[in-house]
Amino acid sequence: MGRSSSTSSTSVSLWEDWLEQALQALQSSMLLRSLRPLVPSEVAGAVAGRDCKSARATGTHTPSFLTFQGLGTWDRASVEVEVSHATLQCWNQESPSTGAEVCNLEDVLDVPSSGVVAVDSCNKLRLFSGNDYLGLSVHPAVRSAAAEAALEFGMGPRASALVCGYTYHHRLLESTIAELKSTEECLLCPSGFAANMAVMTAVTSLAPGTVKGQENVVAIFSDALNHASIIDGARVAQRQSNAEVYVYKHNDMAHLQLLLSKCTQERKVVVTDSLFSMDGDFALLVELVALRKQHGFLLVIDEAHGTLVCGENGGGVAEALGVQDEIDIHVGTLSKAVGCQGGFIASSQKWKQLIQSRGRSFIFSTALPIPIVAAAHAAILVAREEKWRQRAVWERVQQFSQATGLHFTSPIAPIILGSADDTLKASRQLLMAGFHVSAIRPPTVASNASRLRITLSAAHTTADVEALVVALSPWIRTTCSSPSYRQYAAQRFDLSLPKEISQTLPQNHMIGMPSQDRQGKHYTKAGILFIQPKL
Numbered sequence: 001m002g003r004s005s006s007t008s009s010t011s012v013s014l015w016e017d018w019l020e021q022a023l024q025a026l027q028s029s030m031l032l033r034s035l036r037p038l039v040p041s042e043v044a045g046a047v048a049g050r051d052c053k054s055a056r057a058t059g060t061h062t063p064s065f066l067t068f069q070g071l072g073t074w075d076r077a078s079v080e081v082e083v084s085h086a087t088l089q090c091w092n093q094e095s096p097s098t099g100a101e102v103c104n105l106e107d108v109l110d111v112p113s114s115g116v117v118a119v120d121s122c123n124k125l126r127l128f129s130g131n132d133y134l135g136l137s138v139h140p141a142v143r144s145a146a147a148e149a150a151l152e153f154g155m156g157p158r159a160s161a162l163v164c165g166y167t168y169h170h171r172l173l174e175s176t177i178a179e180l181k182s183t184e185e186c187l188l189c190p191s192g193f194a195a196n197m198a199v200m201t202a203v204t205s206l207a208p209g210t211v212k213g214q215e216n217v218v219a220i221f222s223d224a225l226n227h228a229s230i231i232d233g234a235r236v237a238q239r240q241s242n243a244e245v246y247v248y249k250h251n252d253m254a255h256l257q258l259l260l261s262k263c264t265q266e267r268k269v270v271v272t273d274s275l276f277s278m279d280g281d282f283a284l285l286v287e288l289v290a291l292r293k294q295h296g297f298l299l300v301i302d303e304a305h306g307t308l309v310c311g312e313n314g315g316g317v318a319e320a321l322g323v324q325d326e327i328d329i330h331v332g333t334l335s336k337a338v339g340c341q342g343g344f345i346a347s348s349q350k351w352k353q354l355i356q357s358r359g360r361s362f363i364f365s366t367a368l369p370i371p372i373v374a375a376a377h378a379a380i381l382v383a384r385e386e387k388w389r390q391r392a393v394w395e396r397v398q399q400f401s402q403a404t405g406l407h408f409t410s411p412i413a414p415i416i417l418g419s420a421d422d423t424l425k426a427s428r429q430l431l432m433a434g435f436h437v438s439a440i441r442p443p444t445v446a447s448n449a450s451r452l453r454i455t456l457s458a459a460h461t462t463a464d465v466e467a468l469v470v471a472l473s474p475w476i477r478t479t480c481s482s483p484s485y486r487q488y489a490a491q492r493f494d495l496s497l498p499k500e501i502s503q504t505l506p507q508n509h510m511i512g513m514p515s516q517d518r519q520g521k522h523y524t525k526a527g528i529l530f531i532q533p534k535l
């Protein structure tokens with residue numbers, strides 16, 4: 001729960017009681033774990049002759065870094081790569097590969113025997129498949145932060161955070177993320193996947209040694225389109241007999257309400273992605289918060305794709321919808337808009353204590369290397385300064401929507417083609433035209449819902465998007481009129497909005513980010529911009 005929030009109902013406060021009891025039990029059995037930030041040795045490890053001036057992370061010092069007013073040449077590296085003819089050919093033929101074709105095919109395809117790919121044998125590929133939504137992975141400040149930290153400290157102490165892998169650099173990043181999320185605390189994890197696993201297993205283990213059928217088994221309610229890491233975390237909790245799992249239909253609040261009402265378990269958790277990774281639509285956080293008040297469940301959201309992309313300060317979808325303080329646990333990753341690697345869990349201090357003591361994927365995995373931590377910290381500070389990046393990615397969403405005539409609600413823009421074969425074919429043809437777009441098929445998505453998953457970034461130029469739209473045009477034409485797209489659109493749009501807003505809007509609109517109200521077509525509420533695209 002946020003810094004300023006208080007419990008909104010008696011049932012919600014029950015979770016605080018259970019948490020308190022669990023912490024006391026862990027304390028008395030000496031299982032309450034502590035994090036002790038270490039100061040890595042700087043002088044002894046520094047590379048000789050290099051003037052290492054990066055700030056020692058004290059929690060108060062903010063390193064200085066360069067920021068910019070618009071795209072620089074460096075941004076290109078976020079959305080453009082090169083691929084050898086050999087790889088491209090194998091890719092186009094869908095040949096199975098372990099990545100070794102560059103070496104194996106050297107005679108046929110002019111690849112030097114060293115295995116190093118010569119520049120003249122490469123093709124350029126524009127990426128519309130990554131998750132580096134703001135282009136921060138290649139920002140000069142992020143590069144420098146990683147490089148300086150590596151030269152100054154090496155990779156840092158290599159052990160789990162509870163042993164000796166946790167340093168002042170980790171602490172600084174945790175405080176910065178807690179501030180971003182308006183929570184008391186934050187816990188860094190090795191990845192977003194590990195963060196979700198840690199949350200799901202820890203929150204269901206409040207009473208160690210519970211047996212299924214007893215009153216303290218936790219009922220987990222999980223959206224049908226949640227990420228694999230949530231699903232696996234819930235499965236592990238279920239396997240440990242700490243949880244029962246109920247999957248509610250995607251964003252279907254009536255179904256969730258029904259399941260909640262029928263459930264006799266006192267302890268309930270609702271968990272959802274905030275911005276769904278394959279559909280690009282939003283969880284109904286306003287409605288979920290209202291249900292939380294009614295049913296007193298613990299509300300966990302995964303802001304993997306929302307962090308830095310949504311919300312005036314980049315706090316995520318919860319910030320954009322004005323419900324940040326009503327969320328109990330915010331999970332996230334540093335590998336998408338932050339452009340680096342790692343995961344985090346932002347929460348109250350007590351939840352952090354519990355998760356750091358019971359979350360096995362946190363406890364038994366090596367802490368993030370200092371250069372990664374320093375880079376992620378720099379990326380968040382850059383995003384705070386370079387506000388234009390967030391605006392730019394939403395402008396690309398708008399541009400892409402208008403140019404295709406399709407409804408896109410976020411930088412994750414799926415074009416549903418239905419059949420897996422058609423989707424693979426489309427993806428291959430795009431590849432040969434110089435665009436990398438992922439083909440998403442079952443089991444990642446439902447059968448007949450195969451799709452091109454296009455992701456947009458602040459690092460894309462308007463020309464990139466225009467070129468993609470031209471390359472996509474054969475599929476856009478068929479998609480607009482296809483039953484699978486119509487079904488998708490009918491299920492997704494209008495659902496994404498709080499009722500009081502959706503009632504005031506025309507039927508065709510998309511949900512987006514704050515910006516200027518232009519041409520009377522935009523409506524803002526709680527920091528969210530609703531746009532009526534040209535159709």
Ligand SMILES: Cc1ncc(COP(=O)(O)O)c(C=O)c1O
Binds near residue numbers: 193194227302305341
């Ligand atoms: C919604 C969601 N949650 C969690 C993750 C896992 O994050 P990470 O890549 O940092 O393990 C992802 C990444 O694909 C994701 O899309």
